Amino acid sequence: MTADVFVTAVRTGGPGAKGISMLVVERCDELQTNLIKTTYSTAAGTSLVLYEDVKVPVENLLGKEGQGFKLIMYNFNHERWMIVQVHPSSRCSACLPKPHFAHPPTLAFRCTTEPPWSRSRRDR
Numbered sequence: 001m002t003a004d005v006f007v008t009a010v011r012t013g014g015p016g017a018k019g020i021s022m023l024v025v026e027r028c029d030e031l032q033t034n035l036i037k038t039t040y041s042t043a044a045g046t047s048l049v050l051y052e053d054v055k056v057p058v059e060n061l062l063g064k065e066g067q068g069f070k071l072i073m074y075n076f077n078h079e080r081w082m083i084v085q086v087h088p089s090s091r092c093s094a095c096l097p098k099p100h101f102a103h104p105p106t107l108a109f110r111c112t113t114e115p116p117w118s119r120s121r122r123d124r
Contacts, residue, residue: 003045004026005024006026006049007023007025007062018066018069020072021063022072023062024060028054030051030052030054031049031050033047033048033049035047036048
C-alpha cells in the first residue's frame, strides 16, 4: 500500500462507542501494511495496517476525543438511507401478483441458454 497518511479509528477511552476517537496517522517506520487478498480488485488497496509503538501528536485528532464513532456513522449515512428506500419497495414487489409465472411454458418461450444440441434433441 502506498498511502502516506491513514485515518484510523482508535480506542482512547473505555468500552463502547464513547471510547473511540479518529486520528490522522502519518506513515513511519513503526507502521506496517500488509495487502489483504479480496475477491475484487487489488486496486482498492485493502490492507491490514499494524501500529507498534507509534506516537501521534494531539493535533492529529479529528473532532473531539471520544467522538470517533459519530464520524464513522456520518460517513455511512448515505448507505443507511439507501437501505431505507430500497428495502420496502423490494418487499412490495415480492407480494405483487406475477401472472407470467402462473402459466405453463409454451414453445414460444423456449430457454435459449441451453446448448444447441440439447434444444435440437428436445424439439424432435
